[in-house]
Amino acid sequence: MAVGIALHRDGVSRPSARSTVTANSGALDTLFGALADPTRRLLVEHLLIKGPATATVLAETTPLTRQAVLKHLQVLEAAGLLDHERVGREVRYRVTPRPLATAVGWILDTADLWDKRIDRLRRLPT
Amino acid sequence: MAVGIALHRDGVSRPSARSTVTANSGALDTLFGALADPTRRLLVEHLLIKGPATATVLAETTPLTRQAVLKHLQVLEAAGLLDHERVGREVRYRVTPRPLATAVGWILDTADLWDKRIDRLRRLPT
């Protein structure tokens, strides 16, 4: 899994020894919040697979209005998952999935706690 | 990172070769949705660190009502992150972080797409 490594190579996912847990509240809110919507995940996936695109084009791939799609894009951008670039009269949105490392960071730290707990509860009836 | 390995050992995070992407919509919705709230993440962390607890006890650790906490617990449970067990007149909530693997699965698959894209765009101005 190339990415797992990449995430850690960046040093982004687990910024330091001190746990991500309890910290990063705001960032994690917007991040997980952004990922909580299926439309938004689809948009991210579309942008990843087919490359940068405009809100208008993206809207054609969904049953939604351009405006609705635009709002989703803005949510994703606020979460740091997207950025945009103006070309002519067009605005191209592009994925910037670095923040995903933050999400993975929290999950891994949390799962880590769980591991330690498991060590103590090893043979519990479950 | 023991957990990363554990997640894959389970075979949960990336169920098969076919991408998690586009699938698991509902599960990911509730999962990311559940994680999007700081109070809920705190509850999970508390339960992990201090072990199973009742809604009443958990409520004492927050500025919130027992009822509010209970609703959060129900959201977490609906996401599969918690389960509960009745003891006497008490109801103990306990963490079941297996679903976290699902979240990591999506993120990894997505980041994977990004990796492939990166291969093609390698020397882009960023």
Place this chain on the structure above:
DNA sequence: CCTTTGTGCAACTAAGTAGTTGCACTTCAT
């Protein structure tokens, strides 16, 4: 210049969510 295509802004509706309060019900201990 004027039409087309794409974007930006704003108001509005509908529905979901966080949180509260109040009260009824169960379990335990004296």
Place this chain on the structure above:
DNA sequence: ATGAAGTGCAACTACTTAGTTGCACAAAGG
């Protein structure tokens, strides 16, 4: 048996979010 502690259910408020529509503004292209 009776009171205390813990839980369950329901109604209600305030706020946020998804989505819409309508229209004004900017950039190409004939």
